[in-house]
Amino acid sequence: MLYLKRVVVQAVGGLHGYISLQWQAKERQWRIKTMTRTNNKPACTAQSGSSGSGPPDLVLRLSGRWSLAEQRPALSEVVAEVDASGHKTLRFDVDALQSWDTGLLIFVRSCQDWAEAQGLICELADLPEGVQNMVSLSREVPKNRNMPEKQVRDWLSGVGEHSIGMFDGLMRYFTFTGELVLDLFAFLTGRAQMRRKDCLFILQNTGAMAVPIVALLSFLTGLIIAFIGVIQLQKFAADIYVADLVGLAMTRELAAVMAGVIMAGRTGAAFAAQIGSMQVNEEVDALTTFGISPMQFLVLPRVIAMVLMMPLLCVCANLVGILGGMVVAVGIADVTLVQYINQIDSAVSTTDFAVGVFKSAVFGVIIAMAGCYRGLYCGKDAASVGLAATSAVVTAITWIVIADAVFAVLFHILGI
Amino acid sequence: MEPSTEKISVKDLSMAYGDFVVMRSLNFSVKRGEVKVIMGGSGCGKSTLLKHMIGLERSSSGEIFYDGELFRPDATAGDAFCRRFGVLFQGGALWTSMTVAENIALPLESYTRLRASEIREVVEFKLSLVGLAGFGHRYPSELSGGMRKRAGLARAIALDPQILFFDEPSAGLDPLSSRRLDDLILELRAALGATVVVVTHELASIFAIADSALFLDAETKSALCDGNPNDLIDDPTVDSKVRNFLKRGELDQATAPAIK
Structure with missing residues (x-):
């Protein structure tokens, strides 16, 4: 009995000791935790x-x-x-x-x-x-208090300032165009400062290198026009006139416009980015200090290259576009290969062809000028190079469409 | 040497661009809190070594350890490992489309959870450290070259880095600004307790700030010596190329026949 009692007492005592030990440990842990927490916190x-x-x-x-x-x-x-x-x-x-x-x-x-x-x-x-x-x-070092004061303007002065800015921009554009014309004369009389190598490199870049993309897109354009045309013309059993449609549309309008839009995106943007980053790196300033005109050295070769290459690209686009139309005409319409070629021959006159090629040369000038102008008047930071490239493309495409509309009216009046 | 005093250790590092070998098996270490200068003639691969150390270039072989931890640039891009670095690039490399204050705020916004008002306070403080307090609203294009560099330094110390890297800090600065920048480097080192690695060939800076200097030689494509430049210059056991470099070519002139 006594033995049992002792066992119980010991067991209870042990349990109590264990519990209290555990408790103490927990308390200590908790105390450490809160201590460190309060101590760590600033x-x-x-x-x-x-x-x-x-x-x-x-x-x-x-x-x-x-x-x-x-x-x-x-x-x-x-x-x-x-x-x-x-x-x-x-x-x-x-x-x-x-x-x-x-x-x-x-x-x-x-x-x-x-x-x-x-x-x-x-x-x-x-x-x-x-x-x-x-x-x-x-x-x-004391704080720089020389802060530019934020000027609060009323809307009228805002409008005025904006208009003056736009006028300045317009004048700058005229100056740029005038200088370009003078430099073209200098080029024709052999006095222009530019490197043959640059010129050839730009010619290759704007001409030969652009052929694949221009050809691909023109082929698809010819294909699409022929396809739409055939579906309508078949209702009148006039399948053969698909050749007239494709031939005239490509030679007079689409080849030049397509080539222009592609080149604006491909080359106009590149011109703006090239010249713009040269402006940021002060490379243009370096040219000027050596007495080399950036207009002649940078702008002139690009304009000449575009004027020479755009008509060639336009001819290429004509050819491939008509080929695209042929695929549809021979493939899904009742037209044979010989019929298609004969019909094209009779429908498309040399004048139509010449109109398209002439327009493409003008578009070339527009693209090159937009790209170079935006590049030359680019700001001095990275963002403005991007802005210059964007606005070069937008300007070029806008002016291409405007010029095309003017030509349409002009040729109508002249009866060409 | 106790391993814990080594902040950076470079083991057998070889650098190459394609087949062109820049440096072969470099071995050196940078102690905690020390200013290490990497010097050498133009084009010997000083900046390339710096780019390897901050992970912008991949080494052809060899390893770099920070605090005994292997540096793997691909695995650690953008995490806490890289936040130990503060880098001042040669031209400052400020982001031109942002104001100076925004330049410094960007790393703070990306890596800390500070409120906008606190970020403003930190930015103003960092700018005041480099003597540009009140210039935060300016764009980099509106600052002079020396100010741009100091703004770049303020950005480099934005996150309280443990290691500061400087690529040609005195390039393009007048002697006084360059001296001020050197003093600033030493003051920041003392205050932050940071380890500093400087790539330069400016002798005045080398003697003023270096605790130890590593000389890279383009001909042998290796490091010729590593030590305090003030000791190196008069130590006859040191390669004469190094002494000649530190004396601005006076050794050459003494031995070469006088030009008539």
């Missing part, structure tokens, strides 16, 4: 400290990790209930400070500003040396 308390004789110092007690990654208290919260009038000096107590980075530095700086506003002397000597160095370094 905190700041303001209190009055004695400084021997005279008024007491205002002491800011910093603790925890003062890093940007932590949520740091703002100075306005810390000093919300502080009466600064009884103090003369602001000091820091960093015994509990664990680590710091820019987070503490900006806090100390705001303390300095606050102390100055309150008429206190801000004493940094207690702070870590790195903090003192960085803060004093940041105060070395």
Whole structure:
């Protein structure tokens, strides 16, 4: 019996001991956890400290990790209930400070500003040396107060300024065109400064290298027109006239316009980006200082190359477009190969062909001028090169369409 | 040497562009808190070495360790590993379509969770460190070359990096600005406790800031020596090429016959 009692007592005692041990351990863990949590968190308390004789110092007690990654208290919260009038000096107590980075530095700086506003002397000597160095370094050069004032304008002056800007732009464009014409004369009389090699390289780039894409798109255009035409014409059993449709549409209009749009996107944008980045790198300025005209050296070869190559591309587009129409005509309409060719021959006159080729040369000038103009008047940063390329394409395509419309009216009046 | 004092160690690093070998099996280390200068003649591969160290170029062989940890540029792009680096590029390399303040704010916005007002405060502080307080609203194109460089430095220290890399910090600066930048590098090193790697061939800077200097030689495609430049210059055991470099070619002039 006694034995049993002892066992029970021991068991109860052991259990109690185990439980209390566990409990203590848990409590300790919890205490450590909360301690570290409260200790790590950056905190700041303001209190009055004695400084021997005279008024007491205002002491800011910093603790925890003062890093940007932590949520740091703002100075306005810390000093919300502080009466600064009884103090003369602001000091820091960093015994509990664990680590710091820019987070503490900006806090100390705001303390300095606050102390100055309150008429206190801000004493940094207690702070870590790195903090003192960085803060004093940041105060070395006074803030630049020379800010450009934001001018608020009424809408009328805005409109006026915009109009003047547009007028200036227009004048600049006229100057550019005039200079180009003079440089063309210089070229024709053999006085232009440009390198043969550049010229040939640009010719190759704008001509031969563009043939595949122009051919592909023209072929598909011819195909589409023929297809739409055949479906309509078959209703009248007039399949053969698909040749007239394709032939006239391609030679008079589409070959030139298609080639123009493709070249605007392909080459016009490239011109603007090339010359624009040369402008950013001050390469254009370097040309000017050597007395080499950027107009003659950069713009002229590009304009000449486009004027020479666009008609050739247009001829190529004509040929391939008519070929595309032929595939549809022979394939799905009741037209033989010989019939198609004969019909094209009778429908398309040399004048029609010449009109298209002439227009393409004009489009070439438009594309080259738009690209070079945007490039030359490009700004000095990366974004403006992109802007120059974009607006070169938009300008070129807009002017191509406008010029095409003018030509349509003109040729109608002239009876061509 | 205690391993923990080594911040960066480069082991057997070979650099090449295609078949063209720039440097063969480089071995050196940078101690914590030290200013290491990589010097050498123009075109010897100083900047290439820097680009390898920050992961912009891939080495043909060899390894780079940071704090004993292998640097794998492909695996660590953009994570905490790379945030240890602050890089000042030769021309500043500020993003021209943003204001100076936005340039410095971008890394803070990308890598910290600060409120907009805090970011403004940090940006203004970093700018004041490099003496550009109040210039935040300007665009890089509205700054002078020296200011652009200092703004680039403010951006490099935006995230409190442990290692600062400088590519030709004094290139294109007048002697006074260049001196100020050198002082700034030393002050930032002292204040941040950062390790600094500088690529330069400016002798004045080398003697002013270097704790140790690595000399790269284009002919032998290797590092000729590694040590404090003030000791190297008068040490007869050091390769004469290095001493000649540090003395601006005076050794050559002394031995070569006078030009008539």
